[in-house]
Amino acid sequence: MAVYADEKQRTFTLQTKNTTYQMKVDAYGMLLHTYYGEKTDNSDLSYRIPPDDRGFSGYAYEASCADDRLSSDLAPQEYSCFGTGDYRISALRVRNENGSQAVTLCYAGYELSRGKYSIPGLPAVYADETEAETLGILLRDPESGLEVLLQYGVLEELDIITRAVKVVNRTMGKVVLLKAASMCLDWLSGDYEWLTFYGKHAMERTLQRTPIAHGISAIGSVRGASSHHYNPFAVVCEKDTNETKGLCYGVSFVYSGEFLMETEKDQIDQTRLICGIHPDDFAWTLEPGESFDTPEVILSCSSEGFGKLSHNFHQVIREHICRGEWKNKRRPVLINNWEGTYFDFTGDKLVSIAKDAAELGVELFVMDDGWFGKRDDDRSGLGDWFPNEKKLGCSLKELGDRIVGLGMKFGIWFEPECISEDSDLYRAHPDWAVKIPGRKPNLSRHQMILDFSRKDVQDYILERLCSVLASAPISYVKWDFNRSICDKYSTSLPAEKQGEMAHRFMLGLYRVLDGMLSAYPHLLLEGCSGGGGRFDAGMLYYSPQIWCSDDTDAIERLQIQYGTSFGYPVSTMGAHVSAVPNHQTGRVTPLATRGCVAMAGTFGYELDLNKMTEEEKVEVKRQIEVFKQYYDLISDGSYFRLTSPQDSNCVVWEMAAKDASKALISAVYQHVQTNCAAKFVYPRGLCSDASYEVSLTDLKGDKKDRMQKQVLTGAALMRGGLRLPGADSDYAAWQIYLKKL
Template sequence: MQISFSKKNKTFRLDTENVSYVMMIGPAGELRHLYYGAALGKDDDLSGFAHRFDRAFSPYPEGLTPDDSLNIACLEYTAFGSGDFHNAAFALRKENGTAVTSAVYKSHVVTKGKAPLPGLPASFAPEKEVQTLEITLADSFSGAEIVLRYSIFADSDVIARSVKIVNPTGQTIRIEKLMSAELDFDSASFDMLYLQGKWARERHAFRTPLQPGMQGFRSARGSTGHQYNPGVVFAAKNASELHGDVYGMLLLYSGSYAVEVEVDEYESTRAMLGINRENFTWNLNPGEEFNSPEALLIFSANGFGGLSAQSHAFLMNHVIRSPWKHVKRPILVNNWEATYFDFNDDKIYDIAKAASKLGIEMLVLDDGWFGKRNDDRSSLGDWFVNTEKLGDFSKLVKKINRLGMKFGLWFEPEMISEVSELCKAHPDWVLSVPDAPRSIGRTQMVLDMSRKEVVDYLFETISGILHSANIEYIKWDMNRNLTEIHSAALPPEQQGEVAHRYVLGVYDLHERLLKEFPNLLIEGCSGGGGR
């Protein structure tokens, strides 16, 4: 792996064993995308790839020529409103109301290692096995700095990307769009492959030729959802499982996202993915910074099989941190379909006893063990044991452990029932718009995970249960999506931050629980694969 910069040609090169990625500083200081694909020779000069010819109705920077128009260039990260009429990767609004932006090269630095993304999942590796390039672009309109981050790994051809917006000015800057990665092609001769589905029928592959205009998909649910996966593949027309050029883009994010693809009238393609800009804004105060979720770029010259193999290896080795990642999961029995809400400690123990004789290794106690939960209309948020059903909970767990079985427990931490002790005490903890109707899903509402006190409450109650008995597994469910996304804790000008802050709250709760219980296995359930 190597990251290099040519002062002569003003080009950046990222080289892994099988892949090269090349950018160049353009005549107006813009960062141009030159090449991404199979590994290049050491002496290959791609600066000529940046040349374009004048196209009608394409303005150009003052003092330059029509051939220098941003509208005809393959760019690395596109500003809004300053000469490129294609889809922009970011939009920032100043206090004076303008949303016009620019992205002009300011500086760069190459470092060993890779810093974590605060509050967000991200890839990792030992310092000697990863290099990171940070390119700082300046927005002359708002004064903001846009930091593009690229990391390459010694044992992989995957490129990890993210973006940081820094506000060094004395005024508040409003982020209205921030994509994690942009990828431009000077061709549209690709098929787009994506995974579509629905509840109980997730991840069915669709392959369709790129068409002129905008195409893509997104989630506005506050989670990734069953409907689409937050990734996209661009494949050469002849690509198959075993051969052909294939490009993948994958977003490491659990909230509302968007995949946007545009093919222009000259058959150039621009693809990007990141946080869904619908109902997203972020007020960046002086001295603050904001980090996008991380995106992964994957290229394979060996078809879809090569792409899959790279993706699987990278996620296993550089994204998943759990001590369980190389361990076979225990075979489990879950009581839900057998009992629904109608159970007691004796019935649960009988299920475990019968299962243990079949070699089953863990019993998971599902919905209905807490509060006054005898149906699906109450008690979500009341995370204390229903002793009328289960008696001495720790005694039950010990009995099941003596059968040689592990014990797991169901939670739905992000939800709240209107009929609950928690809702009586904190009705303002519900995501809802003041003096307006609320939506109900599965007879439940959504907790405002953007609030620190909500996350604190959940950590205290859930960790209290986990400390009370030998619980080695959590089934973390999410049976409805977010609506009426409004927080009683934030002022009007920050309501566009709630959905992203919600996701950060979920990540924070995960992180705190796993720090407290490092060997805990968490299954992320959402009616199946809805997250």
């Protein structure tokens, strides 16, 4: 069993393989959070909560004569509420029909079940009855009747606990949800830091580590998407935590829209974390009997540092978020024509690139932006999802057949959520674009947003996408989204419900994605939002890989992919080899280095192979052979960050087989140094008493022996270290293969 309900002690204890999570109902019906951390037994841990009485922290009326009164302003609460005595950041805030914002939640019952709960219309972790258990705890406001169901999914073997909330209006009047977070987590003591991942377009998910100080700290997005700027994944940790030791907690929001993560250290050094939909653009009306489901949060705790925590998230995302045929199937090595041609191409040009690619072992050709409507630049055509046969010189089917005839798969780019003013769709349906009546809209990339909160818009886009997919041999779709949302207003909603638009937009997006994948279950979908602007667990429920960043520079990608790896597995990271000088930075890096970095992802190319030399083509062919050879290790191995790009001249990472039979270590020098010290790294995930053959992978295809083979024990490698080859040129890269003998 993973869930224990002790009705006598009134405790609920969630046990995973290595952790314990506990709650307790107090004498006044408040659901307290007693513990989350390293595994313990099912003992009542509420002794840790002192019955303090502090000035300016009130207590419940019923407790006024008690000696052990505990203020809601001090208590570690499982789901905090605004307006009735807790002055810290809160999870739930409502506006009652009488205008008040008060709500108090008291325990009203529980339910246990095998398997994992699901959430209507929203992505969530899935697991069967042998893999998970569900606990539901019902809370009720005794004055109004408002009900809140706290849902917990426990995946015991993975050290994963999920949380979601259902709010039900059992009152006699209308209730407006002003804030409905998915979780609240309180720590009674501890001096914590938190790791967040900030960025911008073409430089996403940069690691930032800061103390949780007195006051409120927050990350979030009001851009209509999870955004390039802050990722909906964070880690709370003890101050001495590193990759291999220390207590840390990970939080991943399974949602692709606007979010808010807040931390607060209070007056007595307690720490609170809140995660959920951002309240700034949110106000959801519940009529009597109606309910609202929050998106899900994935929680995990590790006492063995960030590395183990990352492995927990990698495993749950690979096995219980990603779905469908491509969940475990080998992804094809692809080539995308965007940086090779931009908008300037014909069908013949694309086929000429595809011919070269096929000869080198590339398996999928992806036609990017510019194949539809009037679309020769980014000023027109979005929304007109009809092939431009004049530009292509053939039909979409004829182009697809020619590429498939080369032995490749054929893929295509869409940006279904956006619309150009210069488009037939906008001229026919100007009310389908997101804009506020009487106010000129804010433009970005010369485009507007389609109102996906409207069912008629969803239905139209779904019909158009499926029609295109039915017309040609398309096996892959790149789904892009190239601007933030503002001017939020939907002509389909009354004025008092405009606060629902942003979340309804996300529900509409998920409905269209689900509909497309249901109609075409063999389709490989890659998510994209100007690169990594919507890289989150919510999108991974539909697309098992996401274009990691529009920055394809190999050296920049070291930091982007490093930050991404804390919460997301390598198998989800879209990574390509691009041309030099790089189109974003102008940097010139060796082809071997670009290949090495892109192999820490789904791997592909984004350039015009017709412009490569014969020597470079030989190297590309070798890279593809190497990637295919190590594919299982790369996509499903345990990922270890051996050094950080933020504090090391040489960035090193490792993929180790779960059975310790082999490992692949990749190293990239960020800067060339003269007379530099020897560089040692300490592999992990090996068998101490086994011997390993250590050899250098031939990335260039010239079969030069650059490092003599060695045989070393796992103990020697993990404790004595592995000495890396030095940098023999600017931005040198090495791959070292360890094979158990």
